Amino acid sequence: MERIHVSVRARPLSPEDAKNSPWRISGNSIFLPNQTSCKFEFDRVFEEKCKTAEVYLARTKDLVAAAVRGFNGTVFAYGQTSSGKTHTMRGSASEPGVIPLAVYDLFKTIHEEVDREFLLRMSYMEIYNEEINDLLAPEHRKLQIHESIERGIFVAGLREEIVASTEQVLGLMEFGESHRHIGETNMNVYSSRSHTIFRMIIESREKNEDADSDNTCDAVRVSVLNLVDLAGSERAAKTGAEGVRLKEGSHINKSLMTLGTVIKKLSEGVESQGGHVPYRDSKLTRILQPALGGNANTAIICNITLAQTHADETKSSLQFASRALHVTNCVHVNEILTDAALLKRQKKEIEELRAKLLDSHSEHLEEEILSLRNALLKAELERERMALELEEEKKAQGERERRLQEQAKKIENLSSMVLCSNKNENHDIYKKEKRRETWCPGKLSRETTYELNSKDEEKSLVKPGRVECFSGPLLPFEELDEAGAVESCKEEEHNKNDLQEDFIFPNPLALLHVTSRRKLPTRKKSLPIVENSELEEIQAEYEDLLIKFETERIMSEIQLDYLRSRLVEADLSQEEKFKESFAENKTCKAHGCASDKLSESEAILVIKQLQEKITVLEMEKSSSQQNLDCVIELATEQTISAKEKYDEVPSFNVLCFELYLP
Ligand SMILES: Nc1ncnc2c1ncn2[C@@H]1O[C@H](COP(=O)(O)OP(=O)(O)OP(=O)(O)O)[C@@H](O)[C@H]1O
Known part of the structure; x- marks a missing residue:
């Protein structure tokens, strides 16, 4: 069981906002000094001056390494509009975000894995107004979500580009960004109007120079690394959204509210108690379902602003992040077996089971022998006890007979x-x-x-x-x-x-x-x-x-x-x-x-x-x-x-x- 890692990143403030900020940060806690009840603790709290690389190193780097080993990983940035989510995830030329850092690290790690060979694919999609669009194939719009035993939850028709280098990935990413819905609001000139999911699918198997060797395994590990840049929650009064922007904001808020509900339910243990978790209430939660209480290492970067004017939104984001701290996932390696790999694996498992069986059988026999010995010992003790009792009874009987004979003799004489x-x-x-x-x-x-x-x-x-x-x-x-x-x-x-x-x-x-x-x-x-x-x-x-x-x-x-x-x-x-x-x-x-x-x-x-x-x-x-x-x-x-x-x-x-x- 792996708990969701939650960190908080505060974006830089203008000098004026910094003077009026009601929030204080101490270590990994953030609080309002004038409200003793408003204090939050997280795995990490990054102050304004922290760089994205530091945020990446805190947890995402480990997730990338785990993804190379076959574990699913999801990192997403959550926060109100203009809190720095896109800055954190995508970054800029001067300060690369988590996604490029992860891609870079991913290829670096793969190159270090000399014993395995990898196949990498990438996809990039957005959820805009509850519609899934393929950012790598702009013509692929309104994609549907499906689920199967082999693939789990997947978006049908989503293009998956095989990639072999960081540059290739970043190039494709740039291509996808060009098709992403971005709009201008009062709060952000380049406001994300959709949730974007950058996905790396990592397949690997052991390098097999001797195909006939029984020691090699043809199992293929398949893991998914999701790097998500969510659209920010917003208030129309602040953003001044109207028309299309208002509609976008409505969908964004609705899906974020569903995400908040799912996190809340999971943090309360509803799923483990057999309760309902509304993953299907939004495309976002449905696609991220494996990362939320499922088979994935998950990290949440909660972007906030410490400005006085956004204190309520920040407080709401911190409450969401705080709940996420209580959500746990069950993580395991994902492997796909070919027929040959399956045969080899089964043969190996049979051998292991046979060895275990022999061990357990011998243990069982030893236990049986021990119990039989104990039973024998008990029987011998019982027999000895009965023999002693019999001997005593014989003596008593002889004594009685002797006394009776004497008495009978005396009586006979008298008679x-x-x-x-x-x-x-x-x-x-x-x-x-x-x-x-x-x-x-x-x-x-x-x-x-x-x-x-x-x-x-x-x-x-x-x-x-x-x-x-x-x-x-x-x-x-x-x-x-x-x-x-x-x-x-x-x-x-x-x-x-x-x-x-x-x-x-x-x-x-x-x-x-x-x-x-x-x-x-x-x-x-x-x-x-x-x-x-x-x-x-x-x-x-x-x-x-x-x-x-x-x-x-x-x-x-x-x-x-x-x-x-x-x-x-x-x-x-x-x-x-x-x-x-x-x-x-x-x-x-x-x-x-x-x-x-x-x-x-x-x-x-x-x-x-x-x-x-x-x-x-x-x-x-x-x-x-x-x-x-x-x-x-x-x-x-x-x-x-x-x-x-x-x-x-x-x-x-x-x-x-x-x-x-x-
Ligand atoms: N940590 C930071 N350091 C420097 N600049 C930042 C930082 N965080 C955010 N910014 C700047 O703040 C502005 C808004 O940031 P960003 O677009 O990432 O917000 P956002 O949360 O993605 O907003 P939205 O939800 O509307 O997309 C950008 O110009 C970005 O450069």
């Missing part, structure tokens, strides 16, 4: 002590006299039942397995073997089925339930952890067992009573049937009933059959009695054992609780 004691006591209990008499509240007395059983035992051919099953010492229910329990259950089931052929028990499942208790797991042995809550559970379980045993005992007694009653009923029934049959036979014999064919031998046969039935019933009764006795005995034994164990539980609980105390 076995308790159970051994039960075993011994159970064994003693088995050896004691049977307590069935206390369990028989039914209709039959124990003696009666015992007598029946003892009689039946002698006659009975049926030997239920239950008798063999309970022939050994009765084990505590916790230690009963499951296989033995299953076998016993099967035998018991078999015997029960035999019994049930003729008898219907009130609740056969009650017996099975009693034997099923043997299937309970040995809780003490499998108990891994004994806690207070589990001790409470053991107590509750013992209580449940007591209740169940008590229930089963009551059920057994009920069944026993029921069977006894059935036996008695069966005995009575048999006796009655025998009596009835005997009576019937006797009656038949006494009445001599011819129809009755029963003989005495048949009666005996019936009696025998009945007796056999009685025998079978008695056997079955005996078997049932034995079975029930076994059940009762088992229930009794287990109830006693459970009670004893339950009595042992408090002390056992205390022992277990003490195991958990640290």
